[in-house]
Amino acid sequence: MKAVRIYHYGGPDTLTYEEDVPEPAVGPDTVLVETTATSVNPIDWKVRSGARQKDFPLDLPAILGRDVSGVVVAVGRDVRSCKPGDRVIALADATYATHVAVPSALVTQLPDGVDPVDAAAIPLVALTGDQLVRRATRAEAGQTILVSGALGSVGRAAVHAALKLGAKVIVGVRGRQLAEAEALGAHAAVALDDDDALAQLEPVDGVADTVGGAIAAKLLGKVKPGGRFGYASVLPEEAKAPSVTISRVFAEPDPVTLRAFAEDVRDGKFVLPISQRLPLQETASAHERLEKGGGGKIVLIP
Template identity: 80%
Template sequence: MPEPELGPDIVLIKSVATSVNPIDWKVRSGARQKDFPLNLPAILGKDVSGVVTAVGSDVRDFKPGDTVIAMADATYAGIVAVKAALVTHLPDGLDPIEAAAIPLISLTGDQLVRRATQAQPGQTILVSGALGSVGRAAVHSAKTLGARVIAGVRARQLAEAESLGADATVALDDDDAIARLEPVDGVADTVGGETAAKLLGKVKPGGRFGYASVLPEEAAKTRRSR
């Protein structure tokens, strides 16, 4: 493949590490061909950590030699071209290999809460799959926004979920526990399937249900009728 070009707002990064997210193997297998068609040969990948090798003429916040992380396309490469707005400096003390797992999941969790669920201060937001990577990011973002957060996990994970800093926990595989839940202002769902269908019924009228997975058909019908 040719070397990526350096545009005015582009940062070129020599890759140290990348990640494998579900979207990568789903695209690679053809499972998401309709949503993400590929022209072969193709470079996959969404995350990168590495060292800046060059910056475009309009870039002011980065210089060659900076260690950075970014979310971009085609990150399974030796040199990755990224718009400067999608790059940030690697925080002190963070290993660049571990850091390569951060950008996509943290931005997904944040957007799930801010844009899809539209969490507001004082609201009660339930995050399902709260111990997953996107779920953890969603819990953090919701708390940052001042929401009261309920972490939804499996019953065997309840003790571990206490470390997330959520205000409460609920066992998603316990129908009685879900039935006892008071209606919430929003759900940030990372699980999908039947769990999503159950939680959809716990959203207050006028509340929001944001999801990072695929809703079952019965849940989609319920959503359209609400």
């Protein structure tokens, strides 16, 4: 099969496109998916560079990638939930490849009406945002939840999840993004780069943080005693709040929630901007653009 592998930690130039990589084996409870598309996420370049080696050590050479959209081409002997020919999406591993082996319990059928290429952008960001809200902040109807970096892909998913739960959502963005943030349908917005605006912000029940750093430390101080602060970024070591429960989120597979997000994409209820669609051969270029930041997901097509 074709795949992109790395042989050592480093920059984007460590990503090597190869055309003769062995296909993954199909175990009794796994399915083999022929990839329609995958996507790149910030965690990918952080793992590739070695910055997250402690959290996500690699057995080199390794194939990166967490998102996959594709067609089932083979199933293990114990699989009953899907069959060859099914279109599926999943949060998986080693997805920068033309074929991906996934435990059958982790895949979900791609709803009719969803673009199978753009669907590859959904899994990691949707599940990270959802779990920030549901598991870390434990948002409930009527509570006030602040989502930082709300115009980013994970932030958008967190806003969507919080609104579906009936929470009052405040979106945190840069001052120049306030007008754009109105389209998210939140109850209010605050400029994260405006110290005066942050000082006037009333305490909230929870924060779902996707920004990290100094901004996260400031927002931690805005959580009510007994509240919750969830983050999927990096929180400064000096950031402490004894009366607040602080939780770091690493997205876990959840095919039911993933299917719900895909249906909401189909129905126009959740919008996940795609900035570029690139061939798998240009994964290194995708990583370069990803590290520079910017809006929208980058999808890779084998």
